[in-house]
Amino acid sequence: MAGAKKVGVGHIFLPNDLQIKIDNIITKLNISAAELSSKTSESFKNIDEVLNTVLVILGWILVTCTFITSGVFLLVHNVVGDTCVAMDEWVARQHTHTALGDLIPCVNAATANESLSRSKEVTFELIQVVNEVILNVSNANFPSRIFNPPLSYNQSGPPMPILCNPYKPDLTDRKCRPGEVNFDDASTVWKRFVCNTKVVAGNEICSSVGRITPSMFNEMTGATNMSQGLYLYVPFLFKIADCTVARETLGSISSDYCPGVELHSKTIVLGLVVVSTTMMLSIIFWMILAKQRKHRRYSKKYTNQEGPLMAGYKL
Known part of the structure; x- marks a missing residue:
């Protein structure tokens, strides 16, 4: 429309009232575009803040759950390991005092x-x-x-x-x-x-x-x-x-199942620790990146606001 206002044939141009209407509509469009841009920026900012908060909370929840699971598996690993050691001692030392011997009465x-x-x-x-x-x-x-x-x-x-x-x-x-x-x-x-x-x-x-x-x-x-x-x-x-039956049963469990349980529990604990550490580092790096993006956005906005004043001063 701004270009059409200046178009003329010879010395004949569009009527003045029409040119005024074109200027008015252009002004209204610019105002609407500015409002739309402002609302879009504000909505993006709100959505971005909400998403950042949700993702941070969700990430820390996942990290916490993973660490808790790792702790549980570590506890299970230690309990299983101690139990297997106690069973081995009790089976091997029938006539000596052992930890498991206090729990299992024998004639x-x-x-x-x-x-x-x-x-x-x-x-x-x-x-x-x-x-x-x-x-x-x-x-x-x-x-x-x-x-x-x-x-x-x-x-x-x-x-x-x-x-x-x-x-x-x-x-x-x-x-x-x-x-x-x-x-x-x-x-x-x-x-x-x-x-x-x-x-x-x-x-x-x-x-x-x-x-x-x-x-x-x-x-x-x-x-x-x-x-x-x-x-x-x-x-x-x-x-x-x-306790002959108990010794035979616990001896069989100790020799057949304890080595596999200890090996697999170590692997699970190691995997959970790696996952927890990876997720924690990912959240930290993501928070740093989000902070840098936010800083760049504010810097760009400040530059845009200061630009017209400087231009007016130079003119």
């Missing part, structure tokens, strides 16, 4: 061995009692006119097998012989030798072929189950009591 080895021997002795004697009844009473053929219950109760039929004793008289291990039944099969096998009974003078008397009465079967299976429990579970329970 004295001599007491545990004596108790285990007693349980073997009880198991051996219970089976001996059952077998003596089978050999000397159930499988015996007593004349009913001479012997009375409980020795003679009209038992008859093929002899029933005895129970396998897992121990010798010296309580060492013993293998079962042919014709003996083990703990698992005893009740099933012996059940075939139970006779039908009738009560005569308060005593059970077999009224059919069989070697034992139902009450004798129940007593024999009860003694067998007790012997089986002592044989199977008592040795394991004493291994728990004298």
Whole structure:
């Protein structure tokens, strides 16, 4: 529009009133442009300040979280390392005072061995009692006119097998012989030798072929189950009591898992420290850069404000 105002053909130009209107509209446009530029600069400044604040806060939050995570992993690493060392000491030094030994109570080895021997002795004697009844009473053929219950109760039929004793008289291990039944099969096998009974003078008397009465079967299976429990579970329970199981378990954990856990935890802690340091340095450099940009923006604004005054002075 400013250029069109000066255009003319020969000595003929645009009317004066139109030129005045052009000057007015140009002035208004300049004012609007200045206001738009001012508002844009102000909005940019506000947004930039908000973003700077948000980014700084977010950055420090991330740095703090990373350092906290690093501390937690460092704590875990130290705890795991100390635990592995304590387990190694406790497993290697069974008869010395260790840190883990104060936390895990163990039965004295001599007491545990004596108790285990007693349980073997009880198991051996219970089976001996059952077998003596089978050999000397159930499988015996007593004349009913001479012997009375409980020795003679009209038992008859093929002899029933005895129970396998897992121990010798010296309580060492013993293998079962042919014709003996083990703990698992005893009740099933012996059940075939139970006779039908009738009560005569308060005593059970077999009224059919069989070697034992139902009450004798129940007593024999009860003694067998007790012997089986002592044989199977008592040795394991004493291994728990004298900490043999705990030592084996902790020794396995220490040898199989501790080296890997320590190595990986060190790697994780080192990585977190590197990430935390990198983020912290990035935020510091970013804050320095933002401060320099802000300083340059203020310097440029100050120069623009001082420029017209100097020009007017020179003119």
